[in-house]
Amino acid sequence: MARIEAVNQILYVYRQGFGGNPSGQNEDIVAAILGGNEKRTALLPRDCPAIQDGKLVDEWGTPYWFHSVTAKVMEIRSAGPDRELFTNDDVFVQ
Template identity: 40%
Template sequence: MKHRGLMVAALAACFLAWWLPPGCRKTPGSTAAIESHPTDSNPVAMVAELHTGALRAPAGRQPLAGESILAGYGSEHSTCENDLVLMSRLVENTLLVVKGAANRPLGSNEDWARLFLGGNGAGEAFLPPSHPALNARQQLVDRWQRPLFVHAIGGGRFELRSAGPDGKLWTKDDILRRPDGTFGHGAAVDEGGSPRH
C-alpha cells in the first residue's frame, strides 16, 4: 500500500508539472506566475502562489497527492479563481488515478469529499480530514469556509461554484468555474452555468 501511495504522489507530481504553463515552473521555494484565464467578457489575472519546495505534513508522513495539488489553496496571496482551478485539477487527477471513479455517481460536494478522503475502490486517500479545503462536516469548502457547490453536468464534466465573500449562493459575488476552464461571476450566470440573457 505504501508503494501505491508513492506511485500516486509521483504520478500527480508529473501530471502537475506537465499541466503548469512554462511561466509557472519556478525554482524550489519560489512564488509567482500570473496566469490569465478567460471570463465572460474580460480576462481575470490570477496570482498563483506555487510552493514547489517541501510541503508541510505532520512529522513522519509524506504529503498526500491532493495536498501537493492543492498547495496554496485558500492562500491570501492568490484568488478564489485560483482555488477553483486547483480543486478542478484535484478532481481530474483523482479520476485519472482511481479507475472506475468516473463511472460512480459523483454529483455532490460530499461525494467528492468522500472520494478524496479514501472512499473509493482503491481506498486511496488524496486529502487528510484536517486539510483546509475540508470543513468539520467533511465538505469541500472555499477560502471563506463555505461549502463549494459542485454541479455534475455529465460525461465527466462539472462546474465548481464558490458562494463568494457573502457566503450565499446565487448572488452577485459568486464565482463559477465552468468545465472549459472559463469563469463566470455572480449574476452573469444562472444555476446551470449559462450566461443570462
C-alpha cells in the same frame, strides 16, 4: 480563486484515475477523494484546511456546490464573499 482551481485539479486527477467524476453531494465527493473509493486512493490528507465538517469549503468558509455536467465535466461553484449561491459574486469553474 486559487482554491477553486486546486479543487478543480483534484477532480481532474480523480477523473483520470477513475474514469469519471465522484458522485453525490459535497460530503460524498470529499469522502471519495479522501479514499472512500474502490481503489482506496486518497487525493487529499484528512487534515486538509479546505475541509471543514466533512465538506470542501471556499476561502469564506462556505461549502462548494458541485454539479456533474457530464461524467467528465464538473461545475464547482463558490458562493463568493456574500456567501450566497447564484449571485453576481459567485466564482465557478468547469
